[in-house]
Amino acid sequence: xxHLLSAADLHRTEAIEILDTAATMAQTQQRDIKKLPAxxxxxxxxxxxxxxxxxxxxxxxxxxxxxxxxxNFAAKGSSLSKGESLKDTAQTLQAMGxxxxxxxxxxxxxxxxxxxxxxxDVPVINAGDGMHQHPTQALLxxxxxxxxxxxxxxxxxxxxxxxxxxxxxxxxxxxxRSNVNLLHTLGARVTLVAPPTLxxxxxxxxxxxxxxxxxxxxxxxxxxxxxxxxxxxERMSAAGGGFFPSPMEYSRRYGLDGSRLRALGPxxxxxxxxxxxxxxxxxxxxxxxxxxxxxxxVSNGVAIRMAVLYLLLTGADPKESHT
Amino acid sequence: xxxxxxxxxxxxxxxxPTDLLIEGSKIAAIGSQATAAGxxxxxxxxxxxxxxxxxxxxxxxxxxxxxxxxxxxSGTRAAALGGFTCVHAMANTAPVADTAGVVEQVARLGEDxxxxxxxxxxxxxxxxxxxxxxxxxxxxxxxxxxxxxxxxGHCVDDPVLMRRALEYVKAFDGVIxxxxxxxxxTAGAVxxxxxxxxxxxxxxxxxxxxxxxxxxxxxxxxxxxxxxxICHLSTAGSVDIVRWAKSRGVQVTAEVTPHHLMLTDxxxxxxxxxxxxxxPLRTDEDVAxxxxxxxxxxxxxxxxxxxxxxxxxxxxxxxxxxFGMTGLETAVAVxxxxxxxxxxxxxxxxxxxxxxxxxxxxxxxxxxxxxxxxVGAAAHVTLIDPQAPWQVVPDQLGTASGNTxxxxxxxxxxxVATFYNGTATVLEGTAQPVQSQHYRKEA
Numbered sequence: 074x075x076h077l078l079s080a081a082d083l084h085r086t087e088a089i090e091i092l093d094t095a096a097t098m099a100q101t102q103q104r105d106i107k108k109l110p111a112x113x114x115x116x117x118x119x120x121x122x123x124x125x126x127x128x129x130x131x132x133x134x135x136x137x138x139x140x141x142x143x144x145n146f147a148a149k150g151s152s153l154s155k156g157e158s159l160k161d162t163a164q165t166l167q168a169m170g171x172x173x174x175x176x177x178x179x180x181x182x183x184x185x186x187x188x189x190x191x192x193x194d195v196p197v198i199n200a201g202d203g204m205h206q207h208p209t210q211a212l213l214x215x216x217x218x219x220x221x222x223x224x225x226x227x228x229x230x231x232x233x234x235x236x237x238x239x240x241x242x243x244x245x246x247x248x249x250r251s252n253v254n255l256l257h258t259l260g261a262r263v264t265l266v267a268p269p270t271l272x273x274x275x276x277x278x279x280x281x282x283x284x285x286x287x288x289x290x291x292x293x294x295x296x297x298x299x300x301x302x303x304x305x306x307e308r309m310s311a312a313g314g315g316f317f318p319s320p321m322e323y324s325r326r327y328g329l330d331g332s333r334l335r336a337l338g339p340x341x342x343x344x345x346x347x348x349x350x351x352x353x354x355x356x357x358x359x360x361x362x363x364x365x366x367x368x369x370x371v372s373n374g375v376a377i378r379m380a381v382l383y384l385l386l387t388g389a390d391p392k393e394s395h396t
Numbered sequence: 397x398x399x400x401x402x403x404x405x406x407x408x409x410x411x412x413p414t415d416l417l418i419e420g421s422k423i424a425a426i427g428s429q430a431t432a433a434g435x436x437x438x439x440x441x442x443x444x445x446x447x448x449x450x451x452x453x454x455x456x457x458x459x460x461x462x463x464x465x466x467x468x469x470s471g472t473r474a475a476a477l478g479g480f481t482c483v484h485a486m487a488n489t490a491p492v493a494d495t496a497g498v499v500e501q502v503a504r505l506g507e508d509x510x511x512x513x514x515x516x517x518x519x520x521x522x523x524x525x526x527x528x529x530x531x532x533x534x535x536x537x538x539x540x541x542x543x544x545x546x547x548x549g550h551c552v553d554d555p556v557l558m559r560r561a562l563e564y565v566k567a568f569d570g571v572i573x574x575x576x577x578x579x580x581x582t583a584g585a586v587x588x589x590x591x592x593x594x595x596x597x598x599x600x601x602x603x604x605x606x607x608x609x610x611x612x613x614x615x616x617x618x619x620x621x622x623x624x625x626i627c628h629l630s631t632a633g634s635v636d637i638v639r640w641a642k643s644r645g646v647q648v649t650a651e652v653t654p655h656h657l658m659l660t661d662x663x664x665x666x667x668x669x670x671x672x673x674x675x676p677l678r679t680d681e682d683v684a685x686x687x688x689x690x691x692x693x694x695x696x697x698x699x700x701x702x703x704x705x706x707x708x709x710x711x712x713x714x715x716x717x718x719f720g721m722t723g724l725e726t727a728v729a730v731x732x733x734x735x736x737x738x739x740x741x742x743x744x745x746x747x748x749x750x751x752x753x754x755x756x757x758x759x760x761x762x763x764x765x766x767x768x769x770x771v772g773a774a775a776h777v778t779l780i781d782p783q784a785p786w787q788v789v790p791d792q793l794g795t796a797s798g799n800t801x802x803x804x805x806x807x808x809x810x811x812v813a814t815f816y817n818g819t820a821t822v823l824e825g826t827a828q829p830v831q832s833q834h835y836r837k838e839a
Contacts, residue, residue, distance in 0.1 A: 182667025
């Protein structure tokens with residue numbers, strides 16, 4: 074594994090190795106001194122063409138905990154806005170001696186272009202590209218689920234036969250795409266629930282079940298985990314008057330409210346990639362409930378990103394490290 | 397230099413070996429009558445197929461305005477290398493070809509270059525803005541004698557304006573060439589909507605956005621009794637609609653591009669902008685449908701939609717890249733592979749002549765082109781080696797831009813020679829020095 078571009082690229086052994094490494098990293102974060110020397114002298118560039126304070130801080134924290142130098146590069150104008158081109162930016166970073174690039178971009182495929190166009194030859198980590206992929210998010214979600222559903226000593230385990238329901242704007246969601254790929258690879262059974270307008274044409278080929286009815290999905294699946302996707306405000310004012318009639322109707326049909334929380338039962342984990350729209354896709358009652366693991370997802374994000382940076386930048390091959 | 401050429405043993409339209417004599421700007425003799433009495437340059441064409449000079453109804457020459465991508469001279473030189481003797485220059489230049497002045501300028505640049513006949517396409521609406529008819533009559537009456545009008549790149553989506561345009565051009569036997577793309581259904585779209593776009597997270601361009609416009613426009617053309625031409629038809633549904641319209645007697649013609657005959661949206665998986673084109677590459681089913689549609693005559697012609705772009709417009713994120721592919725120099729080879737050599741369709745070299753010369757000339761009302769290989773016809777002749785595999789290397793092509801989707805592929809057939817108006821523009825696969833047609837006229 075030279076780059077981390079898509080959750081779909083991960084083999085099961087690679088994915089589990091990242092989760093296991095993250096578990097080790099998480100343990101070190103319980104210590105008083107959290108910093109590890111693993112990436113001392115290496116430079117990690119956070120190349121963010123799209124604002125995302127949360128993800129950038131998570132990667133920055135992860136890199137710093139591994140003693141890497143972090144360069145934050147907020148590229149205001151990508152070539153999408155006729156600013157500096159992705160190619161020139163990438164080559165500039167290479168010339169400055171970057172050892173790894175974490176890239177966030179509004180254009181799907183930009184990380185793949187960066188990794189495969191011959192512009193640079195350092196590891197590229199996709200921190201979210203358009204509506205395509207956000208693999209570290211899927212990894213931290215899987216890590217969080219594994220901890221709770223398989224146990225703290227889950228080393229070497231996947232998520233076999235775990236039922237996961239993912240609800241919301243699948244069409245525009247890189248989180249949904251990444252999770253479908255990774256959860257399937259790890260053996261979980263995924264059901265996507267969304268209004269038909271928010272499922273992409275072609276979704277029937279994905280390795281998951283589909284439903285338009287959240288209550289039915291909860292009743293039929295009795296999921297071990299439910300993930301509520303963020304609904305962007307602009308989806309309500311898009312072409313054709315928006316993807317659904319009103320926030321109230323969306324919330325009634327697809328929101329995680331108190332009665333759906335009770336229908337799920339107290340054992341079902343509630344996940345959300347953040348930031349939440351309380352009262353829209355998730356009620357305050359659900360978000361603040363004891364079964365919600367939303368803040369834990371944030372802290373697990375640092376451990377996952379430490380694991381990914383460590384594995385890619387030290388050249389440790391996860392497939393070989395067991396042998 | 398326009399003189400005498402004796403072409404020996406060429407398979408005319410793929411038929412038995414025959415001699416053909418070019419004298420001045422005419423085909424002077426065919427068969428046993430074709431002899432090298434007097435001085436004639438003899439061309440050994442054994443094993444080569446002779447076709448009438450190819451006519452492209454859909455070319456972007458970029459000049460005026462984007463001479464960094466292509467000029468009339470570089471684009472027509474590429475056309476000659478691809479076996480073409482006539483190209484229709486699309487109107488989306490800067491300034492837009494929406495006045496008599498601009499179309500005359502483009503035609504004049506073509507004459508100055510001398511590589512091929514340039515027939516300017518006039519814009520349907522002022523500035524391609526879709527608001528108001530351009531002065532179609534002035535362009536028709538100009539020295540460029542425009543007969544094809546198109547807002548290509550933009551759909552004439554206002555149904556009333558489209559109806560007016562269809563009706564208006566009847567006065568001078570013009571035709572509206574529609575870029576069929578319902579704009580609301582394709583806002584932000586960069587690739588075919590389907591399984592691949594769902595996976596890649598790229599905004600999809602649904603087939604229905606093309607088909608709904610094709611359906612509307614054949615009905616409009618029927619209602620007002622006008623000709624309508626569908627540009628770069630790309631979906632199976634559009635083939636069905638055009639077939640249905642023809643069965644009703646609608647005066648509809650349609651074109652397909654070489655890339656839509658061979659390539660599918662699977663190629664977008666690497667996010668390589670060389671595969672970004674409008675209309676987008678579609679699915680295997682669509683490719684099969686347009687190939688069969690071309691073979692059975694539902695689709696009348698092949699047109700390149702040659703769309704050169706400088707590398708900076710392609711060496712970037714997929715979403716940021718320009719739409720379009722070059723095609724003049726690969727067109728006949730792609731048709732040879734996807735149609736002539738294919739076992740599942742009935743399509744021979746005479747069909748290539750029909751769909752890439754005779755019928756496009758007829759649609760464009762270009763009377764001195766597409767006359768076929770007959771004695772007395774204008775000497776527009778293309779010689780093709782059907783058994784000469786070559787690898788496409790962008791830097792080795794004549795076009796000023798490198799954005800070919802066929803880079804690295806091996807194509808089965810090669811253009812060996814092109815004669816435009818009795819002048820050899822290409823011999824042995826190499827462009828020949830040509831004289832300005834304009835100066836020749838004055839001489």
